[in-house]
Amino acid sequence: MSWILILEQSLNGLQFGLMLFLLAAGLTLVFGIMDMINLAHGSLYMLGAFFAATLVQATGSFALGVLLAIPATALAGMLLEVAVLRTLYARDHLSQVLATFALILIANEVVRIVWGSDLQMTMPAALSGPVQLLPGMPYPAYRLLIIGVGLAVAALLYVLVAKTRIGMLVRAGASNREMALAMGVNIQRLFTLVFGVGAALCAVAGAMLGPLFAVQVGMGESILILAFVVIVIGGIGSIRGALVGAVLVGMVDTIGRAFLPHLFGLFLPPQFASAAGPAIASVLVYLLMAVVLFVRPQGLFPARG
Amino acid sequence: MKNRLLALAAGFAFTMLAASAGAADKVKIGFVSTLSGPSAALGVDIRDAFTLAVKLNGGKLGGLSAEILIGDDQFKPDVGRQLAEKFVKLDKVDFLTGYVFSNIMLASIPVAFENKVIYVSPNAAPSPLAGKQCNPYFFAVAWPNDAYHEAAGQYATQKGYKSTYLIAPNYQAGKDSLGGFKRFYKGKIADEVYTQLGQLDYAAELAQVRAAKPEALYIFLPGGMGINFIKQFVASGLSKDVQLITPGFGSDQDVIRPVGDAMLGLFDTSHWALDFDNPANKKFVAEFEKEYKRLPSVFAAQGYDTALLIDSAVREVKGKLDDKEAVRRALKAAKFASVRGNFKFNRNQYPIQNYVLRVVGRDAQGRLVNKTIATVFKDHGDAYVQDCAMK
Numbered sequence: 001m002s003w004i005l006i007l008e009q010s011l012n013g014l015q016f017g018l019m020l021f022l023l024a025a026g027l028t029l030v031f032g033i034m035d036m037i038n039l040a041h042g043s044l045y046m047l048g049a050f051f052a053a054t055l056v057q058a059t060g061s062f063a064l065g066v067l068l069a070i071p072a073t074a075l076a077g078m079l080l081e082v083a084v085l086r087t088l089y090a091r092d093h094l095s096q097v098l099a100t101f102a103l104i105l106i107a108n109e110v111v112r113i114v115w116g117s118d119l120q121m122t123m124p125a126a127l128s129g130p131v132q133l134l135p136g137m138p139y140p141a142y143r144l145l146i147i148g149v150g151l152a153v154a155a156l157l158y159v160l161v162a163k164t165r166i167g168m169l170v171r172a173g174a175s176n177r178e179m180a181l182a183m184g185v186n187i188q189r190l191f192t193l194v195f196g197v198g199a200a201l202c203a204v205a206g207a208m209l210g211p212l213f214a215v216q217v218g219m220g221e222s223i224l225i226l227a228f229v230v231i232v233i234g235g236i237g238s239i240r241g242a243l244v245g246a247v248l249v250g251m252v253d254t255i256g257r258a259f260l261p262h263l264f265g266l267f268l269p270p271q272f273a274s275a276a277g278p279a280i281a282s283v284l285v286y287l288l289m290a291v292v293l294f295v296r297p298q299g300l301f302p303a304r305g
Numbered sequence: 306m307k308n309r310l311l312a313l314a315a316g317f318a319f320t321m322l323a324a325s326a327g328a329a330d331k332v333k334i335g336f337v338s339t340l341s342g343p344s345a346a347l348g349v350d351i352r353d354a355f356t357l358a359v360k361l362n363g364g365k366l367g368g369l370s371a372e373i374l375i376g377d378d379q380f381k382p383d384v385g386r387q388l389a390e391k392f393v394k395l396d397k398v399d400f401l402t403g404y405v406f407s408n409i410m411l412a413s414i415p416v417a418f419e420n421k422v423i424y425v426s427p428n429a430a431p432s433p434l435a436g437k438q439c440n441p442y443f444f445a446v447a448w449p450n451d452a453y454h455e456a457a458g459q460y461a462t463q464k465g466y467k468s469t470y471l472i473a474p475n476y477q478a479g480k481d482s483l484g485g486f487k488r489f490y491k492g493k494i495a496d497e498v499y500t501q502l503g504q505l506d507y508a509a510e511l512a513q514v515r516a517a518k519p520e521a522l523y524i525f526l527p528g529g530m531g532i533n534f535i536k537q538f539v540a541s542g543l544s545k546d547v548q549l550i551t552p553g554f555g556s557d558q559d560v561i562r563p564v565g566d567a568m569l570g571l572f573d574t575s576h577w578a579l580d581f582d583n584p585a586n587k588k589f590v591a592e593f594e595k596e597y598k599r600l601p602s603v604f605a606a607q608g609y610d611t612a613l614l615i616d617s618a619v620r621e622v623k624g625k626l627d628d629k630e631a632v633r634r635a636l637k638a639a640k641f642a643s644v645r646g647n648f649k650f651n652r653n654q655y656p657i658q659n660y661v662l663r664v665v666g667r668d669a670q671g672r673l674v675n676k677t678i679a680t681v682f683k684d685h686g687d688a689y690v691q692d693c694a695m696k
Contacts, residue, residue, distance in 0.1 A: 005512060005513075005516050008512045009508075009509055009512055012506075012508035012509055012512060013509075015508065016506050016508065026502075058518075086615070108342070110340075117345060117346050117349075118346070118559075118562060118563040119563060120562060120563050120565045121563075122565050122566065122567070123540065128539070128540060129540075129542050130540075130541060130542035135367050138515075138541075138542055140537075140540045140541050140542065143508065145542070175445070211536065211540070212506075212531075212532050212533070212536055212537050212540065213505055213506075213529075213533045213536070214529040214532035214536075214563055215563060216529055216532070217342075217345075218342060218529075219529070222503050222505060222529075223505060253510075254506075254508065255507045257500070257501075257509040257510065257514055258509040258510075258512065261498070274497070274499075278381060278475045278498070278500065278501075279475065279498040281501075282475065282500075282501040
């Protein structure tokens with residue numbers, strides 16, 4: 001176990017975390033501002049990936065395809081908000097969960113009818129191999145691109161939320177919805193906009209992860225669970241919380257999977273270590289969530305004081 | 306009124322009894338499989354090939370008109386069980402078939418056994434049913450669950466790989482698969498890693514593989530997990546130094562389609578391949594592609610063989626489907642031209658057959674397909690048959 005391996009695994013954790021952040025940021029905004037549990041968030045991620053895969057193939061350019069997929073998915077998200085979700089805001093969380101779960105099933109079947117059960121999405125040839133980051137440490141070029149995109153989007157979101165008028169309204173909505181409404185904020189338009197931004201972030205995540213993960217029906221459900229863990233750890237409604245939570249989850253998950261089985265092997269008998277290592281590594285993020293909930297039930301950076 | 310109804314019911318019962326004593330005029334098949342959700346591709350291929358075989362046969366099985374009742378288990382054992390109960394008890398099917406996944410099948414088929422309905426398995430063939438719990442009403446058409454892994458282990462030994470790194474999900478089938486590999490692999494195990502079921506990102510595991518420097522890497526990662534892994538494996542640049550080996554279903558058409566060129570040069574082991582040179586297979590591949598505009602996967606080949614097997618047995622007993630012993634003997638004889646070439650049933654009603662090594666390459670039209678390279682096992686059975694009390 002050399003320091004190069006530890007460094008490489010940390011980069012892996014950071015990269016995974018930043019991708020989770022893109023999903024969690026949209027989820028936390030929708031949940032925090034609209035008080036709406038949207039299980040269909042993962043379906044938008046799937047839609048983003050399918051749009052990107054189709055458009056990359058149609059245009060022949062990776063960058064162009066991904067850039068076109070983002071507004072397409074944002075539009076689909078806003079349409080969804082106007083057509084279906086708007087009527088759910090006043091309902092209780094159970095109705096929202098049921099309705100958006102139904103949306104997951106509908107989205108899966110619609111995608112299957114339109115595209116089939118999976119699509120092929122390959123990374124641009126120039127980035128498909130590893131680059132020599134340090135002597136003895138090759139690292140996949142494409143994963144470096146993901147880290148770059150993740151950091152850029154995080155910075156962009158920070159500027160948007162902290163420095164612009166729309167961001168101010170979003171923050172106002174997140175910390176006290178009724179008061180923002182009383183102050184004359186057009187909540188309905190704001191909600192549609194926030195939903196569109198959330199869908200766009202989903203598209204970025206789906207498009208960037210398409211070449212690494214399977215672009216297939218149902219891809220949104222498995223990653224959605226982790227996104228929920230992230231926003232619970234980070235504090236609901238907080239972008240900063242989502243960033244910290246996501247990187248924390250990415251790191252803990254990756255480092256745990258990489259080193260825990262060997263760590264256990266140092267002080268436990270081998271037959272026990274080989275059984276306990278993977279088992280505990282796979283629940284490590286949930287342990288982390290439990291600890292955070294115990295110490296700070298409102299999450300690390302809650303939006304509501 | 307009540308008496309007349311009773312009389313009518315009795316009349317029906319007697320006529321049905323009378324009818325069932327002779328030869329049946331049609332054969333009823335209950336087909337339950339996973340046809341929706343993320344894992345649907347496999348069940349859909351089995352169903353499409355099964356119905357194709359019946360269609361090519363003029364809508365008949367063994368000369369009788371075939372009625373196929375299709376149900377979707379939704380990847381849920383309880384739903385699978387309900388459908389099995391309905392097909393067996395209410396619809397009184399002659400054969401039950403279809404299940405893809407062992408866990409759903411094991412939950413569902415006891416009702417068939419209890420009612421003496423034969424289950425012809427187009428895919429799942431778990432080890433318990435091969436050994437101590439072997440059952441006269443269970444026929445495994447495809448391959449014992451361990452077989453692909455054993456063949457992969459045998460190939461790695463033949464090839465002389467000194468060290469192999471193993472990865473599988475952390476659940477029973479994952480452990481069984483690596484157990485099967487180790488049964489025939491004589492080299493050194495670099496490490497044996499169990500990952501989370503449904504894991505997305507394998508960067509951590511790939512970095513560990515790079516550090517361990519094995520000669521070969523064997524993965525059992527079904528469905529989306531395998532697609533994720535292979536894409537990331539190639540992006541990491543490891544494919545230049547480490548030979549990736551998978552079981553046949555881990556790199557078949559349903560995985561090749563979403564992964565693409567990254568699959569080139571990957572080795573896998575299977576009991577069937579597109580290019581098997583026998584008339585039955587040539588007809589199957591051509592007809593399947595004509596009907597569905599895609600290449601068949603190994604699952605499709607299994608579904609097709611299942612229909613042909615039932616067809617041969619119904620013909621052999623001349624439609625006397627109530628004589629279960631005769632039907633069993635006819636099934637066990639397996640008198641049909643299988644798309645895999647020759648095979649026979651062992652006494653536990655699991656197949657004894659050849660397993661081949663395949664590599665992903667391009668066919669004449671430039672499409673990515675599995676090509677057969679060599680035979681790994683000849684007439685290979687399973688390791689559990691000695692525990693089976695059936696003769």
